[in-house]
Amino acid sequence: xxxxxxxxxxxxxxxxxxxxxxxxxxxxxxxxxxxxxxxxxxxxxxxxxxxxxxxxxxxxxxxxxxxxxxxxxxxxxxxxxxxxxxxxxxxxxxxxxxxxxxxxxxxxxxxxxxxxxxxxxxxxxxxxxxxxxxxxxxxxxxxxxxxxxxxxxxxxxxxxxxxxxxxxxxxxxxxxxxxxxxxxxxxxxxxxxxxxxxxxxxxxxxxxxxxxxxxxxxxxxxxxxxxxxxxxxxxxxxxxxxxxxxxxxxxxxxxxxxxxxxxxxxxxxxxxxxxxxxxxxxxxxxxxxxxxxxxxxxxxxxxxxxxxxxxxxxxxxxxxxxxxxxxxxxxxxxxxxxxxxxxxxxxxxxxxxxxxxxxxxxxxxxxxxxxxxxxxxxxxxxxxxxxxxxxxxxxxxxxxxxxxxxxxx
Numbered sequence: 001x002x003x004x005x006x007x008x009x010x011x012x013x014x015x016x017x018x019x020x021x022x023x024x025x026x027x028x029x030x031x032x033x034x035x036x037x038x039x040x041x042x043x044x045x046x047x048x049x050x051x052x053x054x055x056x057x058x059x060x061x062x063x064x065x066x067x068x069x070x071x072x073x074x075x076x077x078x079x080x081x082x083x084x085x086x087x088x089x090x091x092x093x094x095x096x097x098x099x100x101x102x103x104x105x106x107x108x109x110x111x112x113x114x115x116x117x118x119x120x121x122x123x124x125x126x127x128x129x130x131x132x133x134x135x136x137x138x139x140x141x142x143x144x145x146x147x148x149x150x151x152x153x154x155x156x157x158x159x160x161x162x163x164x165x166x167x168x169x170x171x172x173x174x175x176x177x178x179x180x181x182x183x184x185x186x187x188x189x190x191x192x193x194x195x196x197x198x199x200x201x202x203x204x205x206x207x208x209x210x211x212x213x214x215x216x217x218x219x220x221x222x223x224x225x226x227x228x229x230x231x232x233x234x235x236x237x238x239x240x241x242x243x244x245x246x247x248x249x250x251x252x253x254x255x256x257x258x259x260x261x262x263x264x265x266x267x268x269x270x271x272x273x274x275x276x277x278x279x280x281x282x283x284x285x286x287x288x289x290x291x292x293x294x295x296x297x298x299x300x301x302x303x304x305x306x307x308x309x310x311x312x313x314x315x316x317x318x319x320x321x322x323x324x325x326x327x328x329x330x331x332x333x334x335x336x337x338x339x340x341x342x343x344x345x346x347x348x349x350x351x352x353x354x355x356x357x358x359x360x361x362x363x364x365x366x367x368x369x370x371x372x373x374x375x376x377x378x379x380x381x382x383x384x385x386x387x388x389x390x391x392x393x394x395x396x397x398x399x400x401x402x403x404x405x406x407x408x409x
Contacts, residue, residue, distance in 0.1 A: 003133040004180030006191070008156070010078070011171035011343055011351075012261050013086070014124040015105055016162040024080045024124055027072045029161040030132070030152075034070075035061055036244075037154035038147065040358075043245035044207055045219050047235025055224035060144045060151075069140035070148045078130040083119045088262040090115040096269030097262065100167040100341075121163075126171075126261055127348060135180065143221035145183035149191060150212050154246075156193045158205060158342065158356065167272075168265050168341040168353075184218070185211040196254075196345045199354050205250040240383055241360035244338075249359045251391060253398035258350035261343045268341050268353055274403040275393055276306065288405075296379065297322050305385035307372055308362055310337035324374045326363065333370075335363065339390050355397050357390035 010025075017023030038057055046053045062068030089097060089106075094115055098106045101119075109118040134152075136145045153174070155161075160170035173193035182191065190210035198209070207215055220230035234248075241249050259267075277288040295301040297315050304324060306313065311334065312325035326333040338358045345351035362383050363370045372379045396403060 001135045001138065002180045003135045004182065005178050006132045006134060006152075006174050007176030007178075008130055008132055008172055009175050010124055010126055010128045011173055012126050012160075012169050012265065013081075013088075014160075014162045014170045014172075015101075015121050015164060016124070016170075017121065024077050025074060025130065025161065026077075027074060030072060030155070031061065031068075031070075033155040033159055033161045034148065034151035037159060038151040040205075040244045040246050041147075041150060041154060041207055041212075041215055042219055043241060043243060044247045045216055045229060045232060045235070047232075048242060052224070052226070056219060056222055059222050059224050060147050067137070069137045069144055071135050071137060073133045075131060075133060078124050078128045080122045081125045083116050083122055084114075085125065086116040086119050086123070088265075089119065091262065091266075093266035093270070094262075096266045096273070098269075099273055100169070100265060100269040101164060102167070105163055129175075136183070141221065141223075142184050143218040146186060146211070146218045147215070147222075149183065149186050150215060150218070153191060153193075153212065157198075157209075158340070160342070166337050166340045168268055168343060171342055173346075185214055187211070196258075196350075196352060199252075199254045199344050199352070202252045202254070202356075204248065204252055205246045205356055207246045241358070242364045243360065244358040245360065250356060251359060251394050252354065252356035253394040254344075255353040255355070255397040256400045258345065258347075258352050260349055261351055264343045264351060264353045265341075271397075271403050272341075272393075274405065275396075276309065278403065280405045296324075296374070302377065302379050304372060304374075304379040304381050305389060307335070307379065307381040308386040308389045309339065311335040311372065322374060324372065324379060327371050327373045328369050338386055339393055353397065355394055357394060359387050359390060362386045 014025060016025060016029055035057060038060060039053060042053055042056050046056065058066060061070060088094060098118065105120055107118045107120060109115060156172045156174050159165060160172055162170035174191055177188035177191050216230055219225055236245065236249060274288065277290045279289045279291055279294065290306050292304055292306040293315055296304050307324060312323050314321060314323045326335045340356050342354045343351045344354045362381050362385065372381050
């Protein structure tokens with residue numbers, strides 16, 4: 001089968017790999033992202049049948065004993081930028097981008113040193129163009145090929161690759177399609193990442209854009225699918241999904257005021273920090289803090305709604321270091337943030353901040369071993385905490401509002 005070539009562009013810096021040399025943009029990273037979004041799409045039909053979900057994913061992307069029918073290659077990988085090229089960290093307000101990068105990607109530097117020296121990894125710069133070649137092995141079903149393209153479209157429309165993708169980094173978009181023949185109902189225009197007009201009309205992440213609307217038929221046509229899959233009722237009606245799933249248990253908002261990607265991430269970082277730490281200096285006598293620091297970490301309350309935005313969280317006041325995390329017995333686990341930030345749009349000077357959230361269960365309720373812990377204390381984070389925190393952020397972003405009360409530092 002001939003190759004289909006997709007023209008792609010990074011929309012924000014991509015931080016891949018685990019060392020200073022970085023790893024650029026790699027096929028395994030794209031595959032991992034495509035698998036994530038496949039599960040979010042298939043989950044709209046499969047529900048909580050995780051064995052079936054795994055079997056369908058295995059058929060589309062391969063696994064042990066089964067080669068993936070989707071062949072990807074990057075013929076000319078984009079150049080990895082040196083840390084000194086991260087000039088966006090040194091602009092006015094760059095500290096808010098540093099905040100979004102988090103401690104894993106950025107370490108604070110002395111005020112007289114260049115800001116880029118705090119970056120712990122190299123990266124692929126924003127607005128870098130490259131090509132992705134794609135083809136399917138002989139005998140690949142139209143359904144599997146169509147679902148693979150759907151997963152790639154979702155990855156580039158809503159997600160990204162690399163570290164801190166939920167905080168706006170690692171964005172990609174498909175800008176062109178050439179060569180080869182696309183499977184099923186896919187057309188080159190359908191495969192392109194949409195412009196601002198698409199995001200303006202979204203209040204949730206849907207699975208009905210263009211060819212994507214046939215996802216239920218494609219899933220039912222897979223060999224691993226049971227005979228009744230196409231006619232099954234909505235599996236999540238009346239209950240919250242236990243993993244990220246598109247559809248009714250999501251919400252989305254496009255913030256007005258277009259700008260360049262660095263300006264948008266400066267705004268996002270400042271807003272996110274004040275959203276999380278909503279007690280101002282006048283209440284705490286110094287820097288802004290989260291209410292949970294006063295009530296839970298230094299108080300007696302066991303209700304920790306801040307945890308709904310992702311765990312672990314570490315508090316450090318110069319003397320004491322306290323970490324709140326999810327544990328399964330003695331094992332420490334992560335719970336990723338349900339809220340995603342992304343810059344969208346085709347005009348580099350008029351992009352907008354798009355936020356969305358998966359409003360599922362905070363933790364699976366049937367797993368009694370999972371606990372949110374602070375030392376030996378068990379804390380409470382509820383599904384309603386997740387919903388309320390996410391919707392507060394989204395509603396404020398949609399209106400162009402702000403969480404910023406004052407600049408303490």
